[in-house]
Amino acid sequence: MNQFTVTKEEKKKDTFLENKIKIKKPNSNYLANKGFLCFDMHTHSSASKDSILTPRKILKKCVKNNFNIATTDHNTIKGAIKLQHLIDTEIAFNKVKLIPGIEITTEQTAHIIVYFDKIEKLTEFYEAIIEPNYNKKKFKVELDVIETIKFGREFGGYVSIPHPFCKLTGIKKIKHLDEEEYIHEIDFIETFNSHTFKRDNIKAIKWAEKHKKPIVGGTDSHILRTYGKTITYNKSSTTKEFLENISKGDSKILGEFDKLRFTIPCVAFTESIHLIKGNPIHRINYARNNIKDKIKGKVSKNKKGMKIN
Numbered sequence: 001m002n003q004f005t006v007t008k009e010e011k012k013k014d015t016f017l018e019n020k021i022k023i024k025k026p027n028s029n030y031l032a033n034k035g036f037l038c039f040d041m042h043t044h045s046s047a048s049k050d051s052i053l054t055p056r057k058i059l060k061k062c063v064k065n066n067f068n069i070a071t072t073d074h075n076t077i078k079g080a081i082k083l084q085h086l087i088d089t090e091i092a093f094n095k096v097k098l099i100p101g102i103e104i105t106t107e108q109t110a111h112i113i114v115y116f117d118k119i120e121k122l123t124e125f126y127e128a129i130i131e132p133n134y135n136k137k138k139f140k141v142e143l144d145v146i147e148t149i150k151f152g153r154e155f156g157g158y159v160s161i162p163h164p165f166c167k168l169t170g171i172k173k174i175k176h177l178d179e180e181e182y183i184h185e186i187d188f189i190e191t192f193n194s195h196t197f198k199r200d201n202i203k204a205i206k207w208a209e210k211h212k213k214p215i216v217g218g219t220d221s222h223i224l225r226t227y228g229k230t231i232t233y234n235k236s237s238t239t240k241e242f243l244e245n246i247s248k249g250d251s252k253i254l255g256e257f258d259k260l261r262f263t264i265p266c267v268a269f270t271e272s273i274h275l276i277k278g279n280p281i282h283r284i285n286y287a288r289n290n291i292k293d294k295i296k297g298k299v300s301k302n303k304k305g306m307k308i309n
């Protein structure tokens with residue numbers, strides 16, 4: 001058993017980190033009336049390569065259910081700009097708060113999210129760092145995770161590690177990368193992602209606990225139905241204060257997992273869009289290398305009695 005092994009008992013639990021994280025449907029209306037700001041901290045729009053959801057539809061849902069969003073499209077800020085524009089110019093949306101962010105696909109395929117308190121800061125970061133290094137064919141930014149984290153912070157962003165234990169896009173799945181190289185440079189760990197297996201979320205909770213890192217949660221929505229089903233909340237009045245409070249350790253998460261009967265078609269849908277718009281050869285090669293590494297791990301386990309990570 002390694003330090004992140006998840007037991008059957010832990011899998012049955014629905015509260016973690018002394019009630020800071022609860023698996024429960026959030027009632028954003030109730031929390032907003034109590035003075036909390038509620039944000040779904042991980043969302044995608046049609047600007048991402050794997051969603052057809054327009055910013056207008058997203059904002060209508062935010063207004064209806066009284067929650068706010070961090071927008072974290074893959075390697076683009078077009079959706080964030082459009083969302084901010086609608087909030088600034090249309091009365092119907094002017095109460096929605098936006099944390100402009102971006103989910104970066106790094107050279108090692110692991111995802112890194114960088115949040116900003118202002119759209120101008122995100123734009124500056126994007127134009128200086130992400131856009132010049134974006135490789136359209138590979139559907140990734142040609143920066144490794146360490147460089148991405150460093151630049152995110154240099155530009156005044158809050159760096160978060162989404163779904164760290166996800167097999168394909170989690171930072172903890174990068175071979176030969178010592179967490180000591182970056183753990184002190186990150187701001188938040190995503191400990192609840194509705195789109196990720198419960199087991200991998202529990203591992204993320206244990207990891208955050210080990211390093212005493214601030215926590216965030218979100219749905220990783222690509223479709224409207226799941227928007228707002230996981231929220232991060234604290235008592236703040238502005239997005240800056242909200243992010244600062246999280247940094248100080250003041251954040252709670254309420255969330256639900258998506259039902260498998262919905263997750264499977266959704267993942268199939270988003271993956272097929274990745275395949276159409278991204279580079280299929282790269283993704284197939286990645287999966288193949290992953291399997292090869294697993295086989296190598298099994299061989300070394302047999303030879304040296306070592307456990308596969």
Ligand SMILES: [Zn+2]
Pocket residue numbers: 103111162163169
């Ligand atoms: Zn991701």
Ligand SMILES: [Zn+2]
Pocket residue numbers: 042043044072103220
């Ligand atoms: Zn995502």
